[in-house]
Amino acid sequence: MAQKLSVDEQLALIKENLQETLNQEIIEEVLKKGEPLKIYWGTATTGRPHCGYFVPGLKLAQFLQAGCHVKVLLADVHGFLDNLKAPIELVKHRAEYYRFVIIALLKAVNVPVDRLEFVLGSSYQLTPEYTMDLFRLSTVVTEHDAKKAGAEVVKQVENAFLSGLIYPLMQALDEEYLKVDCQFGGVDQRKIFALAKEVLPRIGFKERAHLMNPMVPGLQGGKMSASDPDSKIDLLDTPDAVRKKLKKAVCAPKEVEGNGVLSFIEYVLLPASTLKYGTPKFVIPRRDAESLEYTGIKKMQEDYAADILKPQDLKPAVTEALIALLEPIQKDFEGSAEWKDIETKAYPPPPPPPKKEKKKKDKGSFYPKKVEAKPDGHVEGPDKDKVDVGTDGGAEAIKKLGLEDK
Numbered sequence: 001m002a003q004k005l006s007v008d009e010q011l012a013l014i015k016e017n018l019q020e021t022l023n024q025e026i027i028e029e030v031l032k033k034g035e036p037l038k039i040y041w042g043t044a045t046t047g048r049p050h051c052g053y054f055v056p057g058l059k060l061a062q063f064l065q066a067g068c069h070v071k072v073l074l075a076d077v078h079g080f081l082d083n084l085k086a087p088i089e090l091v092k093h094r095a096e097y098y099r100f101v102i103i104a105l106l107k108a109v110n111v112p113v114d115r116l117e118f119v120l121g122s123s124y125q126l127t128p129e130y131t132m133d134l135f136r137l138s139t140v141v142t143e144h145d146a147k148k149a150g151a152e153v154v155k156q157v158e159n160a161f162l163s164g165l166i167y168p169l170m171q172a173l174d175e176e177y178l179k180v181d182c183q184f185g186g187v188d189q190r191k192i193f194a195l196a197k198e199v200l201p202r203i204g205f206k207e208r209a210h211l212m213n214p215m216v217p218g219l220q221g222g223k224m225s226a227s228d229p230d231s232k233i234d235l236l237d238t239p240d241a242v243r244k245k246l247k248k249a250v251c252a253p254k255e256v257e258g259n260g261v262l263s264f265i266e267y268v269l270l271p272a273s274t275l276k277y278g279t280p281k282f283v284i285p286r287r288d289a290e291s292l293e294y295t296g297i298k299k300m301q302e303d304y305a306a307d308i309l310k311p312q313d314l315k316p317a318v319t320e321a322l323i324a325l326l327e328p329i330q331k332d333f334e335g336s337a338e339w340k341d342i343e344t345k346a347y348p349p350p351p352p353p354p355k356k357e358k359k360k361k362d363k364g365s366f367y368p369k370k371v372e373a374k375p376d377g378h379v380e381g382p383d384k385d386k387v388d389v390g391t392d393g394g395a396e397a398i399k400k401l402g403l404e405d406k
């Protein structure tokens, strides 16, 4: 950092674009002491990280800029608990893949990644101490509360598995084990954050602050889902694939609310521009008029609502900005044999579908195939009354039965 920021400046950076903060006084206390705020963000390592990851990524960048000490928890055990039946080895490979992706993604927006600390969940969550603390926590949290806490995060199935109840308890305990002042996540984590705040003191640990970013609509409209390849843009998607997917993006004229394309500018492209050039700036070339230049989302939303800024100009501008954002990530991937190797281990291609045995066509023969005539011509089996006459039209059988015309 070139010059030390004031407490207010730090707080403003930390809270920019966030929806909600719990226990802000904890944050202020630390900052006032002139200490770096210790903060972590956890991600369960399951599906491939997609462009939606730029949103928390940009927040991590701002935390670093505000002088925070930032940890990223690659929550492989949580991935295991929530991905019923995925083997832990696979989930660990995915954690390794996530590490490559997150580093490349942050580098792409000029974040000093050497100041980030990555922690693998299984590196401490399987120790006897952690296990005993988890057991202790399980004696002070009811099934009802654990279930409620995970409702928006843990896969909801009828007849819930115990893993879904353990998950929020572990996420609460992580705050203690990662020795942080604050946990950051999407507002979908709110119920787990509230549980952590309430139950950690019950086993003698202190409560933390919580920072939440809003759920940003996906670029293609609707919720981004890591398991549906068409619902999100993969960080390794080629420019052509990005163009194709963005063409399909929902971007209704004049509609600002829930517009994923505008949200991407607000939560990713503008903060990224601030990080890179010191000021937020986004230029939109237009087909039939002069380019529009914006330095903030407000004016952009107003122009969009007034149909001054139109989808047919907005979409291509965002598409090209996104392709440019992805380029350095993809270059890093191309240049790293290690990353490529871990990608195949983390997301092995699905086995080819079993070959269907070609059914032999039944030519509709009158005579059943499996029934054979005995030497005397009589037939045993399900179809006793039929005689296999072979291919000679029955001559052989007739002969055997002594029925030939004399």
Ligand SMILES: N[C@@H](Cc1ccc(O)cc1)C(=O)O
Pocket: 041, 042, 043, 044, 073, 075, 078, 153, 170, 171, 172, 174, 175, 185, 189
């Ligand atoms: N619940 C987070 C992952 C997570 C796991 C453990 C934590 O300690 C923190 C976060 C998610 O939905 O991805």
